[in-house]
Amino acid sequence: MLGSAAPHLQQATSAETRTIHLRAASWCSDRHTETQQARVDVCCLTSSPGIRLPMRFDGEDEIGGEALFTFTAVEPFCSDPGRRVPHVCLQVADGVWLSPLAPHELSNVIYQLRTRLDELERQVLPQLTVALAEW
Template identity: 35%
Template sequence: MSDTISDTCPPTFGFRVEAESEAVPEARRKIVALVRGWDVPLPDDAFGDLELLSTELITNAVRYTRASCAVAVRWTGVRVRVEVTDVSPARPHRRHGSLEAEGGRGLLLVESLATTWGSTPDPAGKVVWFELGPSGGTPPPRSTPGKWTITTDSGSATSGYLPAWAEDDPTEAGVPMDQLPERLAGINHRNFFEGPMLPLTAPDVWEGVEEDAVFEGSVDCNPYDPDPGLRVPVVNLQVCVGRWILGLDPLGVAEIAAKLRAHADFLDEKVRPALIAAREDWVAHQPA
């Protein structure tokens, strides 16, 4: 992505970090230099935190996946936001009073220094992000309803509708003409929503039982997708970590909702009474 900053949209920049030892320090320096160059109202002492937090997220991404990751840096109008996307669906989990990512050194540093931070599922794996800036108030949305425009280095412009609910604006300037098809293919209007937290276990990812969300997901629209059914908004549901139900149209969402309601009723009206009866029977026949 180009680091050209438009007067009509907040600064944003993205780049890829290879899984090499020297790549992390280079990425850290690039992020700090980029934000300083934007001349945003971030306190001087926050740049040290920016460096430390960026290092932590990028190191975790490349160390535990042994693959490259994608970094996006944004100015929301209130805070600096750094997003790191890697290929692993395993999201950071709290264990034994600490925060760990794929068994790594932990993300307690992120929790203590960042204004806010979190993670979201992504078709590529996951996104882990943090923000630095004022803790009061709510940052404005990072996209503006109406229109996105990608301008090439030859001056030609391609535009499209930008939904009000989209979390990102693909607007970009100075794109090499031969990279335009790739940029268009990568446009994904997205808005995440949360799911209920349930106790899950995944022996191949973490030990023991962890509280995690199920049936969380996102509203997605890929206007240049080869599949016409994905060029309109659909819902993608992650059943649990790394497991998704994809490409739902409105009827599909209704069908899933009906099944969840039916399953909830089944658990409450059938399974729960049977469990109570079984426990009472056990106590009656197997004294402590």
């Protein structure tokens, strides 16, 4: 076993090639069937699709982009201790990430998003509807 940082992984090292063969966490979408050349490259993950939204960068044409895509990951040999335990990475919009998020941090993000979406529904949408009707 690899120790308490990675109790779900099992290791076997080949003396000839000095490579590490790993068995992934049960929730991991990567079966780690290929030989890992370096421990730091090991990452167990599973993902959850985001939503497609119309997006544009300042001065650019509209593009379709993905928002709120997430993946749960653990990188048991990473130098960052926060990544050695299961965490969530949240893509706010294409190319913009919040990561890694521990459960209490993800909960805070969800609360803030929920609060903002409620404000959009209660305040901004009615204001926009009135402004459009008056226009």
